Amino acid sequence: MGNKQTIFTDEQLDAYQDCTFFTRKEILRLHSRYHELAPHLVPMDYTNEPDCKLPLALIVDMPELKENPFRNRIVESFSEDGMGNLSFNEFVDMFSVLSEMAPRELKAIYAFKIYDFNVDNYLCKEDLEKTLNRLTKEELTPEEVELVCEKTIEEADLDGDNKLSYADFENMISRAPDFLSTFHIRI
Amino acid sequence: MLLFMLLNVCTVGGSYFTQIELNMMTKSSDVVKNDIKNNLNPFNIFKTHKTSPLTLGLYSWNFGGGVQSYFLFLKFLVILNFVSFLLIGGFVLIPSIVFNSLGEPPKLESSGNCTIYEPNPQGLVVFYEYFLHLLSGTGFIEYSYMFYGYYDNTVVEDSSFSYNIPVAYLSTAVFYFAFCEYLLISRMGKATRVAVTTGGSDVSNYSLIVFTGWDFGCLGGKATKLKQRNIYYRLQVDLEEERLKKHAASLTMCKKVTLYSLRVLSFFVALGLVAAACYSIFEATKFSQDNSDKEGILGLIYEYLPSIVITAGNFLVPLLCDQLALLEKYSPSSTVIVALLRAVILRLASLCILLFTLWDQITCKGNQNDDECNECHYNYQEYPCWETRVGQEMYKLTLFDLLVNIALLVLVEFPRRMVVDNTSCKLSQWVGRQEFVVPSNVLGLVYGQTVVWTGALFCPLLPLLNTAKFVILFYCKKITLFYNCRPALRTFRSTSSSFFFLAVLLFGWIIALVVMIYSVAVMHPSQACGPFRSFDNMWQIVPNSTYYLPDVTKEFIFFIGSQAFSVPLSALSCVVMCYVIALASIHGRSVVMLKAQLKLVCLSFFFIYNQMFNSFSCLMQPICYP
Numbered sequence: 001m002g003n004k005q006t007i008f009t010d011e012q013l014d015a016y017q018d019c020t021f022f023t024r025k026e027i028l029r030l031h032s033r034y035h036e037l038a039p040h041l042v043p044m045d046y047t048n049e050p051d052c053k054l055p056l057a058l059i060v061d062m063p064e065l066k067e068n069p070f071r072n073r074i075v076e077s078f079s080e081d082g083m084g085n086l087s088f089n090e091f092v093d094m095f096s097v098l099s100e101m102a103p104r105e106l107k108a109i110y111a112f113k114i115y116d117f118n119v120d121n122y123l124c125k126e127d128l129e130k131t132l133n134r135l136t137k138e139e140l141t142p143e144e145v146e147l148v149c150e151k152t153i154e155e156a157d158l159d160g161d162n163k164l165s166y167a168d169f170e171n172m173i174s175r176a177p178d179f180l181s182t183f184h185i186r187i
Numbered sequence: 188m189l190l191f192m193l194l195n196v197c198t199v200g201g202s203y204f205t206q207i208e209l210n211m212m213t214k215s216s217d218v219v220k221n222d223i224k225n226n227l228n229p230f231n232i233f234k235t236h237k238t239s240p241l242t243l244g245l246y247s248w249n250f251g252g253g254v255q256s257y258f259l260f261l262k263f264l265v266i267l268n269f270v271s272f273l274l275i276g277g278f279v280l281i282p283s284i285v286f287n288s289l290g291e292p293p294k295l296e297s298s299g300n301c302t303i304y305e306p307n308p309q310g311l312v313v314f315y316e317y318f319l320h321l322l323s324g325t326g327f328i329e330y331s332y333m334f335y336g337y338y339d340n341t342v343v344e345d346s347s348f349s350y351n352i353p354v355a356y357l358s359t360a361v362f363y364f365a366f367c368e369y370l371l372i373s374r375m376g377k378a379t380r381v382a383v384t385t386g387g388s389d390v391s392n393y394s395l396i397v398f399t400g401w402d403f404g405c406l407g408g409k410a411t412k413l414k415q416r417n418i419y420y421r422l423q424v425d426l427e428e429e430r431l432k433k434h435a436a437s438l439t440m441c442k443k444v445t446l447y448s449l450r451v452l453s454f455f456v457a458l459g460l461v462a463a464a465c466y467s468i469f470e471a472t473k474f475s476q477d478n479s480d481k482e483g484i485l486g487l488i489y490e491y492l493p494s495i496v497i498t499a500g501n502f503l504v505p506l507l508c509d510q511l512a513l514l515e516k517y518s519p520s521s522t523v524i525v526a527l528l529r530a531v532i533l534r535l536a537s538l539c540i541l542l543f544t545l546w547d548q549i550t551c552k553g554n555q556n557d558d559e560c561n562e563c564h565y566n567y568q569e570y571p572c573w574e575t576r577v578g579q580e581m582y583k584l585t586l587f588d589l590l591v592n593i594a595l596l597v598l599v600e601f602p603r604r605m606v607v608d609n610t611s612c613k614l615s616q617w618v619g620r621q622e623f624v625v626p627s628n629v630l631g632l633v634y635g636q637t638v639v640w641t642g643a644l645f646c647p648l649l650p651l652l653n654t655a656k657f658v659i660l661f662y663c664k665k666i667t668l669f670y671n672c673r674p675a676l677r678t679f680r681s682t683s684s685s686f687f688f689l690a691v692l693l694f695g696w697i698i699a700l701v702v703m704i705y706s707v708a709v710m711h712p713s714q715a716c717g718p719f720r721s722f723d724n725m726w727q728i729v730p731n732s733t734y735y736l737p738d739v740t741k742e743f744i745f746f747i748g749s750q751a752f753s754v755p756l757s758a759l760s761c762v763v764m765c766y767v768i769a770l771a772s773i774h775g776r777s778v779v780m781l782k783a784q785l786k787l788v789c790l791s792f793f794f795i796y797n798q799m800f801n802s803f804s805c806l807m808q809p810i811c812y813p
Binding site: 121 | 392393394395397398399400401402403404405406407408410411412415418419422426429785786789790792794801
C-alpha cells in the first residue's frame with residue numbers, strides 16, 4: 001500500500017518495523033500521538049532525523065500513563081539520560097516493550113529497571129519500600145511495609161545478599177502466570 | 188544477541204503460562220459495555236475454543252479472577268447439559284415421537300391390580316390451572332415426554348431395522364453418566380496441571396503480589412484506586428495469616444486447650460444445625476407427599492414445600508455457621524475453606540435426605556411385606572407411577588432454584604442498588620452495594636447440576652430445561668454483576684478453588700450415580716407406566732435382549748459378565764493403577780529436582796550476566812536504530 005506520508009522515509013519505517021513490535025500504521029499513529037503532546041516542538045518531518053526530546057512532564061500527562069503510580073520510573077527507564085526526556089525512538093521503544101507482542105525476557109528486563117529506583121542494578125529494601133508505597137497508596141503501616149519487604153526479599157533472594165539481583169527477579173517472575181498480561185499498556 | 192540466548196535458558200517455566208494467560212485489554216467504560224453486548228454469549232464457545240479474551244479479561248480486571256472462573260464454570264455446565272440433551276433427544280425422544288406418530292400413541296391400562304394410572308384430571312380444567320400444572324409438573328405435563336411415565340416399551344422390529352426403546356432408554360442414561368464423568372475428569376486434569384505448574388499459591392506470595400500485582404494497563408483514577416485497594420487487601424490477608432500464626436505459636440497451654448475445645452464444640456453445633464435442617468426437610472417432604480392432592484395455590488405451595496425448606500436451610504445455616512466461625516478463630520484462608528465445606532455438606536445432605544424420604548415413602552421403608560407394598564412391590568396407592576413422581580420432585584427443585592434467583596435479582600439486588608445509589612443516609616452507605624460472592628454462587632451451580640443428574644433417569648427432558656435455566660442464569664448474573672455489584676475488594680483465589688469446585692461436582696455426580704444404580708438394579712419399576720413396566724427391575728432388559736443376539740455375540744457378552752473375565756480384569760487394573768501412581772510420584776520428584784537445577788543454572792549464568800550488566804551498560808539497549 002503506497003501511503004503518501006511524508007513523515008518518514010520508507011527505509012526508516014522498515015527499520016522501525018524490524019526493531020520494534022509495531023507495524024507501519026502503528027508507528028505512524030505513535031508519531032501522531034507524540035506530536036500531539038507538543039505540537040510546536042515536534043516536527044512533522046522526521047526524514048532528516050531531528051534531535052527532538054520531550055520532557056518527562058509532557059510524557060507522563062498521557063492518559064495511558066497519567067494514573068500509573070510508576071509513570072515517572074517507566075519514562076526514566078527508557079530515556080537515555082535517565083532524566084525522563086524521550087526522543088521519538090525512545091518513545092516507540094517504550095510502547096513497544098509494553099505492548100502485548102514483546103517477549104517475556106524483554107519485559108522482565110525493563111520491569112527490573114522500573115522497580116530499581118536508585119538505579120544500582122539491585123532491588124534493595126528502599127526500592128521495595130518505594131514500590132510498596134506506590135502500590136498501596138501508602139496505606140500500610142511502617143511495620144507492615146517492613147514485614148512485607150522482608151518477606152519479599154526472603155522469598156526471592158537466591159544468593160543471600162539481602163537484595164534482589166536481576167537473576168533473582170527473573171527467577172521469581174518466571175513463576176508468575178499473569179506477568180505478561182499485567183505488564184502491558186495498550187496504545 | 189548473546190544476552191537473549193542466556194536469558195532464554197531461564198525462562199523454561201515461563202512458556203507454560205502463555206496458554207493460560209488471558210490478555211487483558213483496557214478500554215473506556217462505554218466501549219466496555221458495547222463489547223459485553225456483542226461478545227458475551229454462552230454459545231460462543233462453539234465458534235472458538237478460547238472464549239473472547241476481552242470479555243473474560245474484563246471480568247478478571249474489574250472483579251478478580253474468581254468471578255472469571257465462575258462464568259467459565261457456568262459455560263462448561265451449559266455445554267455439558269446441551270450435549271447431554273442432544274444425546275437423550277437423539278436416542279430416546281425422537282424415536283419415541285416417531286414411533287408414537289407412526290403407530291399408536293401410548294395407552295394406559297384401565298384394569299388390573301397394579302396397572303391403573305390416571306395422570307389427567309377428570310372434568311374441566313380452569314385455565315389458570317395450566318400455569319399451576321406447569322410449575323408443579325402435574326396435569327398436562329405429567330403425562331408428556333417430560334417424564335418417564337409417557338415412554339412406552341415399544342419394540343420395533345422390521346426386516347432391516349429394529350429399535351428397542353427400553354434398551355435405548357437405559358443405555359442412553361448409562362452413557363450420559365459416563366460422558367459427564369469423562370468431561371468432568373478431563374477438566375479436573377487440566378485444572379490440576381495448572382495448579383501444579385504454578386507451584387501452589389503459598390510459595391512466593393508476597394514477591395508476586397509486589398512485582399506482578401500492579402496492572403499497568405489500568406486506566407482512569409477510579410480503576411487505579413480500586414486496584415490499589417485490592418493489592419492492599421491481598422497483602423492484608425497474608426499479613427493477617429502471619430499475625431495469627433505468631434499469635435497461635437505464643438499461646439499458653441491453657442489458652443490452647445480452651446481454643447481447641449471451643450473448636451470441637453462449634454463443630455458439633457454446626458453438625459447439629461445441619462442435622463436440624465435435614466430433619467425439617469424430611470418432615471416437609473413427608474407432609475408434601477401426604478398432601479399432594481390439594482388443588483390451587485395452596486396445593487402449589489404444598490408441592491414446593493421441600494424446595495422452599497431446602498432453600499431456606501441453605502440460606503440460614505451458613506449465616507449461623509459464619510457467626511460460629513468468629514469463635515473458632517481460624518486463619519482467614521482456613522475460615523473460607525471450613526465455611527465452604529460446611530455449605531457443601533449442607534447442600535448435598537439436604538438433597539440426600541429428600542431422596543431418602545422419597546425412597547422411604549415409595550418402598551414403605553424398604554419392607555416389601557408391609558401392607559401397602561405387598562402387592563406391587565412398591566406403594567401403589569400413593570405412587571402409581573413412582574418414577575414420574577421422583578422426576579417431578581427434581582423438576583420442581585430445578586424450577587424453584589431458577590425462580591428464586593430471578594426473584595432475588597429483581598426484588599433484592601436492583602432495589603438495593605437503587606437505594607444505595609440514591610440515598611445518602613449512613614445505613615445505606617454502610618450496607619453498600621451487593622458484592623458478588625463467588626463460592627456460594629458456584630455451590631448453587633454444583634447443587635443444580637447434581638439435581639439434574641439425579642433426575643435425568645426419571646425426567647429425560649431435564650437436561651434441556653437445565654440448559655435453558657443456566658443460560659438465563661448466565662445473563663441474569665452478568666447483568667447483576669455489571670450493574671448492581673461493586674467490585675469485591677477481597678478477591679478469591681481461583682486456581683486452587685476451581686479444582687475444589689470440580690471435586691465437589693464429582694462428588695455430586697457420585698451421589699447421582701448411586702441413586703441411578705439403585706433405581707436400575709434394585710427398585711421395582713412401576714407396572715402402570717414407563718418403558719420397563721413388565722420387568723422386575725430395569726436392568727433385566729439387558730439380559731433379556733441378549734437372547735435375540737447371534738450366538739457368538741451372546742457368548743462373548745456372557746463371558747465379559749462372568750467371573751472368569753472380571754477377576755483378571757480387576758487384577759490387571761490394579762497393576763496399571765500401581766504403575767500410574769509410581770509414574771506420578773517419579774514425575775513429582777523430577778519436577779522438584781528440575782526446579783532446583785534451574786535455580787543453579789540461573790545463578791551461574793547470571794553471575795556472568797551481572798558482571799556484563801555492570802560493565803557494559805550500553806549492551807542493555809537491545810533495539811538498534813539506523
